[in-house]
Amino acid sequence: MANIELTDEGVLVVTLYGELDNHEANGIRGEVSSAIYAGKVQTIIWNLEKLGFMDSAGIGLILGRMRDLSPFNGETIILNPSSTMEKIFSFSGLEENIRHSTVAEAMREIGGVLNEK
Amino acid sequence: MKNEMTLSFVAIEENEALARMAMTCFITPLDPTIEEISEFKTIVSEAVTNAIIHGYECDGESLITLRATLNDELVTMTVEDQGAGIENIEQAMEPMYTTRPHMERSGMGFTIMESFSDHLSVQSTVGSGTIVTFEKRFAPMMETSRVR
Numbered sequence: 001m002a003n004i005e006l007t008d009e010g011v012l013v014v015t016l017y018g019e020l021d022n023h024e025a026n027g028i029r030g031e032v033s034s035a036i037y038a039g040k041v042q043t044i045i046w047n048l049e050k051l052g053f054m055d056s057a058g059i060g061l062i063l064g065r066m067r068d069l070s071p072f073n074g075e076t077i078i079l080n081p082s083s084t085m086e087k088i089f090s091f092s093g094l095e096e097n098i099r100h101s102t103v104a105e106a107m108r109e110i111g112g113v114l115n116e117k
Numbered sequence: 118m119k120n121e122m123t124l125s126f127v128a129i130e131e132n133e134a135l136a137r138m139a140m141t142c143f144i145t146p147l148d149p150t151i152e153e154i155s156e157f158k159t160i161v162s163e164a165v166t167n168a169i170i171h172g173y174e175c176d177g178e179s180l181i182t183l184r185a186t187l188n189d190e191l192v193t194m195t196v197e198d199q200g201a202g203i204e205n206i207e208q209a210m211e212p213m214y215t216t217r218p219h220m221e222r223s224g225m226g227f228t229i230m231e232s233f234s235d236h237l238s239v240q241s242t243v244g245s246g247t248i249v250t251f252e253k254r255f256a257p258m259m260e261t262s263r264v265r
Contacts, residue, residue: 019137022166022222023130029221053137053155055162056229060221084155084233091212091228 002028006035010042011110013103019053025061032061036068043110044069047103049080058085059092077106118146120187125180128173128198136165136183143185144192147255156233157192157253163226164196164249170217172200172247190255199246206239 001017001024012035018024035041046062048054066076078089078097089095099106124139126132140161141154149157165181173179185194203209210231215224231237234251241247 019134021130021133021137021162022170023133025221026130053158053162055159055166056223056225057166057221059223059225063223064221082155084152084159087232088159088225088229091225091232092223 002031004031004035006040007107009107009111010040011107012036012041012044013047014044015047015049016051016054018051020051020058020061021053021055022057025057029061029064032065033068036065036072036074039072041069041072041074043075043077045077045079045103045106045110047079048082048085051081051085054081054085054088056088059088059094062094063092075110077110079103079106118187118189120146121185123182123184125182127177128169128175128179128181128200129177130166130169130175132181133162133166133169136181137161140183140185140194143187144255147187147190147192148258149255153253153255160230160233160251160253161194161196163230164251167226167249168196168198168200168247170220170222171203172198174201190257191252192255193250193252195248195250197246197248202243202246203239203241204243206241210239 003015005013014032044065076097077099079099081098086098122143126135137158141158144157168181169175182197208214210227212228213224215222235254236252238250
């Protein structure tokens with residue numbers, strides 16, 4: 001299950017719940033992609049704080065959306081994954097995208113980066 | 118403690134969750150840590166998803182069979198399908214290798230299974246199926262939790 005919110009600053013906050021496997025990823029993919037194709041997204045924050053489980057389908061889902069976002073030079077932040085999820089992300093070189101903070105703090109960090117540009 | 122189980126289900130994606138749930142119940146007597154549970158569930162999920170997607174292309178008819186034994190702290194499990202089989206196992210196990218990039222398969226399934234299990238082996242014959250076997254050793258239970 002996913003809750004998707006787009007802020008005025010172009011930050012797409014995707015909060016995931018329950019268990020993210022191949023079946024679940026297939027359901028979420030279209031929703032997130034259409035938000036990106038609308039052209040207003042600068043950054044995606046994947047908030048995993050409430051996600052109970054994730055397998056490699058999570059890597060596919062996030063890498064795929066990074067690809068969708070690349071024409072817009074968008075950033076990707078992976079927020080609060082569990083330690084097992086963190087290992088899974090590190091196998092695919094996504095550890096640099098991981099942050100442990102609140103959504104508001106992550107937004108402030110992005111705000112700072114966007115202002116410097 | 119010793120225990121043994123067999124579970125078969127048809128190749129539909131919804132059964133990825135069924136397999137994880139059944140296997141989580143099976144290891145509960147070992148009083149696993151949260152980390153152990155999530156690593157074990159991830160291995161199960163990767164192996165079963167492979168069987169559903171690659172073995173049977175989600176045909177909704179063919180059966181996948183899970184067999185597991187619990188021998189004190191050691192859990193041995195096989196995930197078996199009679200589906201497509203793997204042509205080149207070594208290549209299939211390489212990180213990032215996938216035959217289904219359009220489905221956004223990351224190609225990390227075997228890497229994750231290898232890393233989260235204590236032993237992993239794959240037997241496969243093209244046209245007759247695949248058996249993935251893995252072992253995971255759990256930390257011994259504390260005396261206090263044993264007395265519960």
